[in-house]
Amino acid sequence: QVQLQQWGAGLLKPSETLSLTCAVYGGSFSDYFWSWIRQPPGKGLEWIGEIGHSGVANYNPSLKSRVTLSVDTSKSHFTLKLSSVTAADTAVYYCARPRGPGATAFDPWGQGTLVTVSS
Amino acid sequence: QSALTQPASVSGSPGQSITISCTGTSSDVGAYNYVSWYQQHPGKAPTLIIYNVNNRPSGVSNRFSGSKSGNTASLTISGLQAEDEADYCCSSYTDSSTLVFGTGTKVTVL
Numbered sequence: 001q002v003q004l005q006q007w008g009a010g011l012l013k014p015s016e017t018l019s020l021t022c023a024v025y026g027g028s029f030s031d032y033f034w035s036w037i038r039q040p041p042g043k044g045l046e047w048i049g050e051i052g053h054s055g056v057a058n059y060n061p062s063l064k065s066r067v068t069l070s071v072d073t074s075k076s077h078f079t080l081k082l083s084s085v086t087a088a089d090t091a092v093y094y095c096a097r098p099r100g101p102g103a104t105a106f107d108p109w110g111q112g113t114l115v116t117v118s119s
Numbered sequence: 120q121s122a123l124t125q126p127a128s129v130s131g132s133p134g135q136s137i138t139i140s141c142t143g144t145s146s147d148v149g150a151y152n153y154v155s156w157y158q159q160h161p162g163k164a165p166t167l168i169i170y171n172v173n174n175r176p177s178g179v180s181n182r183f184s185g186s187k188s189g190n191t192a193s194l195t196i197s198g199l200q201a202e203d204e205a206d207y208c209c210s211s212y213t214d215s216s217t218l219v220f221g222t223g224t225k226v227t228v229l
Contacts, residue, residue, distance in 0.1 A: 035218075094165075
């Protein structure tokens with residue numbers, strides 16, 4: 001049973017860099033592309049991007065200029081960095097894995113981390 | 120990429136069937152059979168209930184079913200139960216090799 005556990009700072013000031021890490025427990029790390037997804041309060045989900053074990057990444061075009069994804073295969077971790085945050089980046093951030101290699105549906109998900117951007 | 124369009128809310132009485140639409144474009148929903156649906160209860164992470172348009176993961180009730188016609192996908196919940204009251208969101212793969220989610224629908228059981 002694969003589990004994703006995520007952590008990172010929950011309160012940021014405008015212009016700072018958001019940093020979240022997701023650890024994968026159980027299952028293969030190298031067979032999947034690992035995604036980050038966010039959900040502003042009271043709003044819908046937004047796909048941020050995905051990264052494979054080799055470091056190849058795909059990004060949401062609307063966030064690409066500010067997003068950096070990275071992986072640490074030795075620890076089965078992957079990390080999201082979002083630069084120059086504003087109040088609009090306030091959201092619950094989730095890490096997630098596709099249900100199978102190459103799949104586009106996510107299962108499982110991490111527990112979510114609320115990140116608030118406020119001065 | 121624009122979010123897929125869903126109705127903001129849908130309601131039904133216990134035992135009834137309801138359908139939630141998810142409208143995209145010929146670059147996402149209409150182009151691929153890679154539409155997924157998620158159920159989300161308040162304060163919880165989303166849970167996958169349908170993948171690849173009409174497939175249910177193991178353990179998901181057969182009261183949930185999916186379909187697609189052109190640029191619009193649909194989720195039908197039959198035999199509506201109180202526990203089905205939640206938010207539902209669709210997603211689709213796109214021709215830019217990205218993923219796009221829907222605007223989300225709140226289902227209320229009357």
